[in-house]
Amino acid sequence: MLLRLADERATGALLRDHGTLYLLDGRIVHAESPVAPGLDVLLTTAGRLPRDGWTEAVAHAGVRREVGRYLVDSGRIGDGELEICHLAALFDAAFFALTPGSGPTRFRYGVEHWFGPVRPVSVAEVWRETARRRHLLDEVWPYPAVDSAPVVPRPPAPGQTLTTRQRELLAHADGARTPPDLARALGRPAFHTVLDVRRLAAAGLVATPPEPAPGAPGGAERASDAPTAPPPVPAWVAGIAPDPDIALLRRLRDALEAHL
Numbered sequence: 108m109l110l111r112l113a114d115e116r117a118t119g120a121l122l123r124d125h126g127t128l129y130l131l132d133g134r135i136v137h138a139e140s141p142v143a144p145g146l147d148v149l150l151t152t153a154g155r156l157p158r159d160g161w162t163e164a165v166a167h168a169g170v171r172r173e174v175g176r177y178l179v180d181s182g183r184i185g186d187g188e189l190e191i192c193h194l195a196a197l198f199d200a201a202f203f204a205l206t207p208g209s210g211p212t213r214f215r216y217g218v219e220h221w222f223g224p225v226r227p228v229s230v231a232e233v234w235r236e237t238a239r240r241r242h243l244l245d246e247v248w249p250y251p252a253v254d255s256a257p258v259v260p261r262p263p264a265p266g267q268t269l270t271t272r273q274r275e276l277l278a279h280a281d282g283a284r285t286p287p288d289l290a291r292a293l294g295r296p297a298f299h300t301v302l303d304v305r306r307l308a309a310a311g312l313v314a315t316p317p318e319p320a321p322g323a324p325g326g327a328e329r330a331s332d333a334p335t336a337p338p339p340v341p342a343w344v345a346g347i348a349p350d351p352d353i354a355l356l357r358r359l360r361d362a363l364e365a366h367l
Contacts, residue, residue: 108121108212108214109121109128109205109230109234110230112130112214112230113130113133113134113229113231114133115133116132116133117130117132117133117214117216118130118131118132118133118216118217118218119214119215119217119218120214120215121204121213121214122213122214122215123204123205123210123212124206124208124210125140125141125142125203125204125205125206125208126138126139126140126141126142126143126200126201126203126204126205127139127140127204128204128205129218129219129220131219131224131227132227134227134229134230135197135227135228135230135233136197136220136224136225136227136228137197137220137222137224138196138197138198138199138200138201138204138233139200139204140199140200140202140203140204142200142203142287142297143196143199143200143202143203143287143290143296143297143298144199144290144291144294144295144296144297145196145200146192146196146222147161148291149192149195149294149295150184150192152291152292152293155184156178156183156184160178160181160183161178163181164178164181164183165221168223169221170221171223172219172220172221172222172223173223174221174222174223175189175193175222175223175224175225176223189225193226194225194226195296196296197233198228198233198236198237198298199296199297199298199299201233201236201237202236202237202240202241202298203297203298205233205234205237240298240302243302244301244302244305247302247305247306247309248305248306250305250308250315250318251318252315252316252317252318253301253304253305253308253313253315253316254286254301254304254305255285255287256285256316257282257283257284257285258276258277258280258282258284258285258286258289258304258313259280259282259313259314260277260280260282260312260313261311261312261314263312264311267310267312269312272303273306273307273312275293276289276293276303276304276307277307277312277313279292279293280313286300286301286304287300287301289304
């Protein structure tokens with residue numbers, strides 16, 4: 108359906124179980140998901156933009172669907188920084204919006220997002236990046252139950268070291284917050300937080316919950332049938348790839364330069 112809408116050069120909102128994609132002339136200009144922090148969270152929590160600056164932009168330009176342009180024209184944020192942050196938020200929300208689900212997929216023609224377009228992205232680009240991210244998660248630690256369960260830290264083994272990023276995440280993990288909760292608290296993209304948690308689980312630094320039994324009502328299963336959590340792999344697995352934020356910024360920089 109998404110590919111057909113791209114071929115039609117459709118404008119509107121594609122609504123799915125886990126999020127919404129906004130299209131303009133067949134290209135994706137915005138994405139939202141209840142799992143992923145919005146652009147406002149990424150900008151304000153990280154200190155790139157004061158909260159009152161965001162509120163002012165929405166109040167003055169939301170009705171005109173020009174919030175992004177207002178932020179730049181008012182000097183609140185640079186044009187290039189807005190593009191990078193917006194692309195990061197778009198790819199993050201799109202990853203969860205495109206998660207396979209059982210609910211209906213609907214398209215509302217003519218709907219436009221109040222933020223306004225920044226840099227449209229082709230459906231093919233979003234699809235490829237989403238597939239790459241799914242593959243990366245499975246390579247790091249193929250236990251998706253980690254993604255939505257409360258993050259329960261485990262003590263490191265003797266000699267096991269943590270990066271600053273990992274220590275900050277674990278400091279916010281109170282045994283009740285899930286990876287999406289931690290993403291909002293830290294002002295980080297949800298996918299990167301999920302990836303960090305999977306790496307920590309692979310290293311044995313957070314607990315891996317048992318996967319629900321197939322066909323069990325509500326995912327529940329009898330204790331005697333519940334699979335045991337997988338054993339941790341060596342600690343070096345947690346550091347096999349570069350910081351996801353840095354890697355993403357490099358890819359976004361290359362993409363922006365290719366279009367200049």
